[in-house]
Amino acid sequence: MALTKKKEITTNEFDQTIVGTSLTKEAWKRLKKNRMAVIGGVIVIIYSLVAIFADLLPLYPYDQAITSHRNLRPSLTKTAGELMLEQEMKNLFFQAWRQGRLVLTEEEDAQIEAWVAASKTNNVWDLVYERGTQALENGSFEWSASEQRRIDNILEDIETETLITINSVSAPVDGQMVNIEDMDYETLITLYASLIGSDYESVNQSMYNEVSATVTNELRANDSSLTGEDLTAAVEMEMDAMGEDAFQSRAIQNVIGYIEQLAERGASSDINTMITSGGAQLPYRGVFDLSNGLHVELEVSRMHDRRYICGTDYLGRDLLSRIIYGSQISIAIGLVGTITSIFIGILVGALAGYLGGKVDYYLMRFVDIMYGLPYMLLVIICMAIFGRNIINLFFALALVSWLTIARMVRGQIMSLKNQEYVEAARSMGVGTMSIIFRHMIPNSLSVIIVYSTIRIPAFIMQESFLSFLGLGVQAPYASWGSLIGDAVSSMALYPYKLIIPSIVMVIFLFSMNFLGDGLRDAFDPQSKNQL
Amino acid sequence: MTKYIIKRLVGMIPTLFIIVTLSFFIVRIAPGGPFDGERALPEAVKRNIEAKYHMDEPLIVQYGRYMFDVIRGDLGPSYKYKDYDVNTLIAVSLPNSIILGCMAMGVALIFGISLGVLAAVRQNTLLDYIPMSLAALGLSIPLFVFAPFLQQVFCMTLGWFPTTGWFMNDAPLRTMVLPTVALSFAYYADIARLTRSSMVETLRSDYIRTARAKGMKNSTIVFKHAMKGAMLPVVSYLGPAFAGILTGSIVVEQVFLVPGLGKFFVQSSFNRDYTLIVGVVIVYSVILIVMNFIVDIVYAYLDPRISYK
Amino acid sequence: MNKFNEAKVLLEVRDLKTYFKTDNGILKAVDGVSFTVHEGETVGLVGESGCGKSVTNLSIMRLVPSPPGKIVGGEVVYRGTDIMKLSEKELRNIRGNKISMIFQDPMTSLNPYLRISTQMIETIRLHQDMTKQEARERAIHMLKLVGIPSAETKIDCYPHQFSGGMRQRVMIAMALSCNADLLIADEPTTALDVTIQAQILELIKRISAELKTAVILITHDLGVVAGMCDKVCVMYAGRIVESADTDELYANPLHPYTRGLIASVPKMDGNREERLFSIEGQPPNVIDLPPCCPFHPRCDRTCEVCRHAYPPVKKTGNDHYVACWLNCSEEEIQEAMKGGAN
Secondary structure, three states: OHHHHHHOOOEOOOOOEOOOOOHHHHHHHHHHHOHHHHHHHHHHHHHHHHHHOHHHOOOOOOOOOOHHHOOOOOOOOOOHHHHHHHHHHHHHHHHHHHOOOOOOOHHHHHHHHHHHHOOOHHHHHHHHHHHHHHHHHOOOOOOOHHHHHHHHHHHHHHHHOEEEEEEEEEEEEOOEEEEHHHOOHHHHHHHHHHHHOOOHHHHHHHHHHHHHHHHHHHHHHHOOOOOHHHHHHHHHHHHHHHHHHHHHHHHHHHHHHHHHHHHHHHHHHHHHHHHHOOOOOOOEEEEEEOOOOOEEEEEEEEHHHOOOOOOEOOOOOEHHHHHHHHHHHHHHHHHHHHHHHHHHHHHHHHHHHHHOHHHHHHHHHHHHHHHHOOHHHHHHHHHHHHOOOHHHHHHHHHHHOOHHHHHHHHHHHHHHHOOHHHHHHHHOOOOHHHHHHHHHHHHHHHHHHHHHHHHHHHHHHHHHHHHHOOOOOOOOOOOHHHHHHHHHOOOOOOHHHHHHHHHHHHHHHHHHHHHHHHHHHHHOOOOOOOO | OHHHHHHHHHHHHHHHHHHHHHHHHHHHHOOOOOOOOOOOOOHHHHHHHHHHOOOOOOHHHHHHHHHHHHHHOOOOEOOOOOOOEHHHHHHHHHHHHHHHHHHHHHHHHHHHHHHHHHHHHOOOOHHHHHHHHHHHHHHHOOHHHHHHHHHHHHHHHOOOOOOOOOOOOOOOOHHHHHHHHHHHHHHHHHHHHHHHHHHHHHHOOHHHHHHHHOOOOHHHHHHHHHHHHHHHHHHHHHHHHHHHHHHHHHHHHHHOOOOOHHHHHHHHHHHOOHHHHHHHHHHHHHHHHHHHHHHHHHHHHHOOOOOOO | OOOOOOOOEEEEEEEEEEEEEEOOEEEEEEEEEEEEEEOOOEEEEEOOOOOOHHHHHHHHOOOOOOOOEEEEEEEEEEOOEEHHHOOHHHHHHHEOOOEEEEOOOHHHHOOOOOOHHHHHHHHHHHHOOOOHHHHHHHHHHHHHHOOOOOHHHHOOOOHHHOOHHHHHHHHHHHHHOOOOOEEEEEOOOOOOOHHHHHHHHHHHHHHHHHHOOEEEEEEOOHHHHHHHOOEEEEEEOOEEEEEEEHHHHHHOOOOHHHHHHHHOOOOOOOOOOOOOOOOOOOOOOOEOOOOOOOOHHHOOOOOHHHHOOOOOOEEEEOOEEEOOHHHOOHHHHHHHHHHHHO
16 A cells, blocks of 8 residues: 555645656756766766776787887778888878979979978878889889889788787696786796706896896886986886885886796797698687797787777887876876775865864865865875875875865864754763764765765876876776876877877766766755865 | 064974975985985095085984075075075075976966856856856876977977977077966966865855945956955965976976076986985975965955954 | 825725636636735735735735746726736836835845845946935934944945845835835845834834835734734735724634634733633645635635635725625535535
């Protein structure tokens, strides 16, 4: 009876439908009316899904660098090989124009000179390529022998070069096959030493040298003014600061790379015979057991058949894949940072608001003083000095961003403190913590959630800002900020490297902001547009 | 009023003290120091250098010595730029940063407030939509995307402005345009949104209805009656905005090669140039604290309900 | 018998309609209100919260916030000119000058960021050709008139330095500083203490008599009306259901709602054991109201026709108007039933 009654539409004396209203339902209704917020929400969901399921997407590995694919422009239709050929021909046409063999009209000559002076290289290339191909077709231009040879070489490479992707390598340890990625540092070094016929100590030493060489390069890339003694000193400091674990994880990356190379080399002769005999259709997936005991699962594909929708970066890595994996990191930092700061903020704010008195006074004075700090600067110092990894980044950002939440929660708690239901709970003997966390926090949750949505873009921006300065996410990982930071120096020549990640990032921030605004307007229609 | 100002001035001291202490110890507890790597030097020479900079003393003595120097206004010698002291380095670069920051803040305030008021008065018209879409864009485009973008469009493609530099070529003022625009955009966005919403709210308030009922002109209502109240949230936003401009100027200085303080700051953090790091942090903090102080005074001036006690 | 009935008509409101656009539909806040105000007369507008009293008066001044509100029909004739047809500039000349308003909450109705002197002087100089000094003297004079002690110094204070009652006095002084013909007082005492309420009402009464200002007093308090007004209009759900001279209305209430209101005023000489009368139920939601008497669910004398049509306004006595089927003839009821059946 009661159930059926609930389903009926209630009307009053005037046959007006009476709709029960709950705060969340009303808010939801308001949110759904805000078209920009809904679009923003959908976009945010799409981004999150792509980031979460990035591993399931048919992407090239984000850290796989193919030297001959460096700086390829984005193209939907052309394969990497065709782009390589195009780029080579652009170069050759330009040289031919310089040598006077490719004849253009006088205006075009003047135009090219002007472009060269303004360093608009892309325009020059496009023009000579267009005119050059026309000239080739109507027979007014022919390649010289050496040029023809270069083009033939590329064509041959495109035809024959294969790319071997190692899916997994295992080796026998104590009679069992173990994947090398699961091995600890010592086992791995021992294995590698036995593979190349060396001993543990010397391999260990050469690993140390390698890592310090990488560090040297990184430092030099960050600050070109470092030379000589200063550089050596900085490297030593960096190595000391790195610590054993960080060093080992870097070294393990390197050794795994070497073992995979060994495995690849071991399998390559078999593969080559297979391909030349025409026994395999590319791409080919196979398993090989090598004579040195390694067990390899790999995939062979034609290297230059790849298509780069978003182009490649300066190391020949697929930009699309880097952007998607970068989104993963950027969004994760936004989320984790916000959650951490909310957690600290709620704790401090709730304590200050509920306990009041001296606790409140000192906590809030502390927050006031922290507000006066130029905290981004402190984050920069911390990142520069304590090392640049993602964990430090989380810490540094979360540590300084809980202040506003703490203030907000405190205000909420103070106003809830005198509400009847809290007094009722207290009069029934409910404990302080229980009152705070079971009664008060849930009641201020909507405000907190709305505020957090607004915070996420700010976090992402801060992370990107640090990455842009070279203080955030480090290679081979990427984030939106580091992708943009890498692209700025070469933006004249390769604008797509700057434009594509920027657009991806801006769209996300845009949607996030609209969603946040919509949520705030929906849940808290009285509020001012406070920041 | 005077009493209030003095009280606020005294209140700045602990904040400054904490900032100096915090940055002093953060840079020093980190492993490695500016001279650690100089192995090529004989031990005795190294010790001499350390003694020269008093780095052989216990940390607490170094701290005391440093605090004493700071109070006298001496930020010490730079460890890396060996011929300069920190005061000189800051004196050379700070004016550029201040000019850039003030220009950006000014531009952001002028455009943000005027367009925000316009949008509030002409709600749901083009005059509302255009500035507000621009503001939404400004909120979502990070500075380090916007600055290179400006460079790409206005320097490379259109060639209207010099790519980089600061007061260095034949048209010095033109070098300032792009850095200022880049730095001010995000703050324009915030200020315009804030102004619009608080203006809309104020225009709905009872005392504006009273003013209407008195037969006041719309323009008088907006500028005489609503402006003061509507500006309060904007004024209190200015404190955080200055902090943002300080950090933002680091990016702008890097992209447009402005010889400002931001560049020193990032470099000195990498170099572990202790005195320079702490020096720059102190300067930034003083700017920030003074700005917050001014903001509070302006707020108190605008809102008669705030008592100076 | 109302002594003002012979006086010149100052303001005539005819079939005023003000609608609000909301998320759930069109809200008919004021739906065909008509009444007249004569020179020097005090008219009371009585009704429950949300019945459209305030919107009626904001509409008279064209102060309804738009959007969402819109005056969709009717005329407001002030001394022969229709306010609805005036240009913005002509309208400004009437606002604050000929017709003034004071509002419910004196705490928020004065601009907290400007001195009292600034706010008063600007009003006076807006409508009258005076120098700053003259305007200031006029303002001080007005403040003294409304009983602000040491007005010469208090005039330079900010509103937050005054108490609620004092602020309402300032509002009254400001409203009347240009010798307005008509003062619209929108629940001027609701936000004040009971003792202050009496003072303010007394002040309005005294000063309107002194300056010969007509007053529209909006209130939900019938006791106030009895003491102050010459004529009363009772509003319910956006319409005037009964209007009459005060004495006539109290002596001979015709609409069941008016009767209920009068019965629910506590009486000092009443039986203490007796329960206070109250009208059961809630006023209706005026969005998409079907054609019917909006009071019928709460009425103790409902009949069939009440559910089908809105009752016509009937003149029953000397200046006594009522909109209730009880006062209609059988033919009219039959007619309405047929119309409703169609």
